[in-house]
Amino acid sequence: MENRIHSIILPKINREEKMVERKMYQRIQDLKRQGYGKIAISRELKVDPATVRKYFHMRPKEYQQYQREVLQREKIFDKLEGEILEIYRENNNQRLNMSAVYDYLEEKLKTFPGGEKSLRNYIHYLEASGELKYSDKIRVYKKVPELPYGKQMQLDFGEYLTRSRIKLYIFAILLSASRYKYISFQDKPFKTIDVILHLLDAFDYFRGYAEELVIDQDSLMVANENYGEIIFTKKFEDFIKEMGIKMYVCRKADPESKGKIENLVKYVKYNFLSVRDFESVEEAKESLRKWLNRRANGKISQATKKVPAIAIEEERIYLKPIKNSIFRKGAHLGREERVVSEKGFIMIEGKEYSVPIEYRLKGVEFYKTEREIYIFNKRSGEEIAKYVTLKGTAKRARRSEHFRYKSFNLKEIETKVFSMFDDEGWKEFVYQTKKAYPRYCRDQYTLALKVFSSLEDPGIFQMALDYCLDNKTFGMKVLYDTYKHYLKEHKEEQEIIFNAFKGITSLEDIPEVEVSKRSVDEYAALVKKGGVK
Structure with a gap:
């Protein structure tokens, strides 16, 4: 019997050929034992008839021999075997996303001996040879209908402890339609102002923002819930009113409402962080920036079948334009210059605003939001005046104290x-x-x-x-x-x-x-x- 097995001519292996998994082989054999013919098996399993013909008469030992030959063809990775196994050992031999392993090696080695598919086959070979042993736990949810461009963005947070014992706090947001992502790290727990500033950075990265923001009942943004009425924290409420953002607050771990972003946080942890270590949060952020452009936004999304970095170009047409925010008035981004008139005023959109008289005929900077105007000393950056933006027919805003020369004795x-x-x-x-x-x-x-x-x-x-x-x-x-x-x-x-x-x-x-x-x-x-x- 043993001699008979070895005498059988096995199918010729094509390097681009994809071998069916053991479960599929077993299902073909099970249906064969139940009396199904080749055509019936092909229809039942929805696989190509040629695939059924190939495995229909193949015995278990023949399949194992064939499997070994297919898995061993990716010998180009033999020289990286130790490094690949070290990655898994560093992660307690847990199952890792193979794209993460490939991405990590690609980033580290610069030049790579093969493609991602070849690496996957080689890792399967390591699994089959007994070097890697792990189990999967998969959670399945009902698919949520896709949203139109510019409609929604989703926000969530995470934490991760690196092997160097650096605690990273993760801010992650994506546009639901294009799946375009923005991620940032910091080394301390988030405060409400941190969330707001990260959102503004994300809007800059997106070059706009969507109508609706989906969050869960996080205390950074939600103060209380009163019979279904959401009460936001004071700063966050000011922010969403200023930006004109609609809010959708869902419960934690609600995949039907917020599954995309929760998957993103996991993606960051298991695809990016799981195979990397950093000496500082700055190093982590720099590596993240490259990964975000190359991998997270640069590869085809399995959900949309589109590359987010390409899809965002169409979604940007539907995003709301970026606004200046009172929460960013301290930054130089968005400021404009004016020269103070002889009478101590600057002109902003046809309205006059007074400044301290000692700035007469000098340059100042201002930062304008929809509701307020802030005026700054051009050199020191000190705030020297603040006004509610004039509306309607009002032409001039004047403060008497501006004309007292306080800076002079x-x-x-x-x-x-x-x-x-x-x-x-x-x-x-x-x-x-x-x-x-x-x-x-x-x-x-x-x-x-x-x-x-x-x-x-x-x-x-x-x-x-x-x-x-x-x-x-x-x-x-x-x-x-x-x-x-x-x-x-x-x-x-x-x-x-x-x-x-x-x-x-x-x-x-x-x-x-x-x-x-x-x-x-x-x-x-x-x-x-x-x-x-």
């Missing part, structure tokens, strides 16, 4: 004011104002710097100054009101003259123009009432 401000005009009359007016308002010198000087730094008509200002000196009416508000009154009157006179000469072509047609005049007593009466209106 009183003597410095006084020197600035005295030197504004090279005129003895001005210096006398400033001196007398200081005497009249000794407790309010800073306010007086601040007003002067604000309203007299840029004059529409210096000649009219000189008239107003002379009037106030002659009438001993001191104070910057009085001088400013007098100047504005003179300026208004001057413009009215100019308009009268212009209208009188309108349409005249010869000197004979010039009419006599009588300009109204006011007595000095009228101005004095206005000043005594507290200033010219």
Whole structure:
């Protein structure tokens, strides 16, 4: 009998041929014993008739011999046998994802003797030879219908302890339709602000974000559940309102709602982390970045039959555009520059916002969200002003404290004011104002710097100054009101003259123009009432 077995000619082995597994061989033989013919077995098992013909008459020992010949054909990996077995020993000989082993060796060796399929066959050979022994535990769930592009993203967390005893906290999010993934590590437990900042980084990576975010009832985001009503933590609620994200909160380990992301966390653990070790979280993040681009997003998804890195290009059309967030205002990303006007304002989308007066004619940075605007010192990065974004017809937002020169001492401000005009009359007016308002010198000087730094008509200002000196009416508000009154009157006179000469072509047609005049007593009466209106 033994001689007979060896005398049988076994099928010729093709290197690209795929041998059926032992279970399939046994099922073919079982059906044969039950009286099934080759065609009936082919229909019952839904396999090619040629495959049935090949194994129909093959006896068990013949199958074992054939199996050994097929498994031994991948001898190109013999020189890596020790390294492959070491990977499994380092992981307590647990069953590893073969793609993970291949990916790890590919990354480590740079050049590889064969493809992933060849490595799989070689690992099967190691299993059959008794070098590797392990068992599988497979959990099966009902398939969830696929969602349209831009509809949903799923978020979950995980933990992993490396062989070097580094505890990695895993943040994982994917777009449900394209299966495009973003993963990050940190070496400390997550706080709510960490989750928010990781989400913003993910949105940058995706170049947008989906309408809905699926999470479980994690205390980082969910504070309580009241008869089905989800109450989010304060920071996370502010974030989702700011971004306009719809939330779907499911129970933990709910595969029907959140199976994709839970599979991703397992994928990170068993495909990436299980065969690697790191000296620091920075090293882990750098290796993760390469793996994410090459493997997690670069290989065909078994669920969609598409490469996520390609599918994302279509999904990006449907994603919501990235917004600036108040939670990222401290970062330089998203800031814009402005030069402060002479009057101490910057213009943002047609609206004016005041800044401290010492920044006049200097560059500043601002960061705008839908609800708020933050203004920063360009050099130090210090926040110098904050506003609720102006809406509707409002054109200007002004803070009185911005015009008090807080960064200068009183003597410095006084020197600035005295030197504004090279005129003895001005210096006398400033001196007398200081005497009249000794407790309010800073306010007086601040007003002067604000309203007299840029004059529409210096000649009219000189008239107003002379009037106030002659009438001993001191104070910057009085001088400013007098100047504005003179300026208004001057413009009215100019308009009268212009209208009188309108349409005249010869000197004979010039009419006599009588300009109204006011007595000095009228101005004095206005000043005594507290200033010219």
